[in-house]
């Protein structure tokens with residue numbers, strides 16, 4: 001298959017925050033995840049050093065916290081300072097120890113050198129509570145909340161630049177859900193108060209791919225917004241009691257959905273002439289939905305019925321996260337690179353445990369298949385997105401959809417001029433050979449590949465089937481040829 005790359009046809013600059021992440025007070029992400037003072041790996045702040053090392057290795061650029069549905073009834077003021085009282089988390093219907101709050105989160109971000117990104121409570125919260133949080137984090141010493149931060153041992157502001165108003169408040173499942181009119185008014189008043197505290201912050205608000213919802217939001221509050229937040233999960237494992245992750249073919253059949261959602265949001269922003277000012281943040285995305293059945297059912301069963309809590313342990317089944325997840329993740333990141341002019345942040349949901357790239361157990365961690373896609377992209381992929389295409393892409397029917405077998409994205413590395421080509425082979429059985437005429441000035445190549453023995457390969461405790469290996473590129477007559485093995489993620493570096 002002939003492919004062509006033009007390093008002079010530039011789409012834009014890739015914001016490294018498209019390789020971002022999210023962590024929520026859910027199951028074993030925070031407590032029993034990264035924050036586990038009893039763990040032999042724990043440091044002086046109770047954070048697992050093996051987890052921090054793995055996060056540093058994939059260069060987490062931004063980390064959204066504390067939710068997610070959790071945040072819509074969370075009150076940050078009860079989670080700073082001494083004498084923390086456990087509280088009942090009405091979103092996930094369980095007690096939260098409340099020992100991990102804003103200051104612990106900021107310390108965590110500093111340790112992995114990533115930008116904090118706080119999502120505020122627009123479910124039961126108010127504009128005042130949100131703007132008080134900005135005071136606590138960003139004012140030097142003015143007012144009671146900055147003084148509280150100083151008293152809590154943090155004389156310098158936390159300097160949190162990224163904030164979002166609310167989480168999925170459009171959804172009936174969310175505590176404090178709102179209709180478009182209520183939502184746009186709350187966002188306007190909250191954004192106004194937050195920017196009155198610190199006009200340098202960048203603000204997002206929960207949105208949809210639905211133009212009607214976004215129109216109302218952007219017309220009312222767009223003047224105060226810098227981002228629009230979109231969430232997308234591609235395998236709905238959330239609410240069914242049966243835990244049945246979709247197979248490889250079905251997941252490949254869904255890769256076309258990534259572009260559809262970006263086109264809709266891009267279109268709405270362009271229609272309003274906002275495409276140069278408001279950026280798109282896919283601040284929750286994952287090939288797999290989180291499994292938490294019964295959260296809105298069994299309401300008559302009373303608190304003794306903790307079936308819905310036990311069901312969440314199924315998120316820990318590592319065989320779920322196969323090459324389907326790795327291939328899908330690479331296709332999603334390629335779409336962000338191709339749309340880098342507007343998609344400036346994406347947060348894999350979540351970073352740790354549940355459906356995340358890192359899994360913890362008492363004895364250590366497992367790097368799941370998606371971990372290696374983030375390692376590949378954050379270590380090697382360029383930052384100036386350029387055109388990379390083929391005019392004869394083979395197609396197959398997978399999961400009932402017509403699917404192009406190869407997904408391509410390219411970027412020049414501004415640090416050394418290398419031309420990096422991300423080439424994904426979605427076929428579960430057919431090797432795709434691509435030939436690329438070498439652009440002028442490039443004469444050598446290296447290939448790295450994420451793959452496992454089969455499309456269903458996965459990593460687990462004592463089992464490392466999926467890893468990064470060095471592949472082979474053949475240079476001949478001004479062309480570089482690479483064989484893309486089935487179900488593989490490949491990164492070709494031309495110098």
Ligand code: AHR
Nearest residue numbers: 068069070167168238290
């Ligand atoms: O399934 C987990 C939830 O997905 C997150 O808490 C929420 O933001 C989204 O609905």
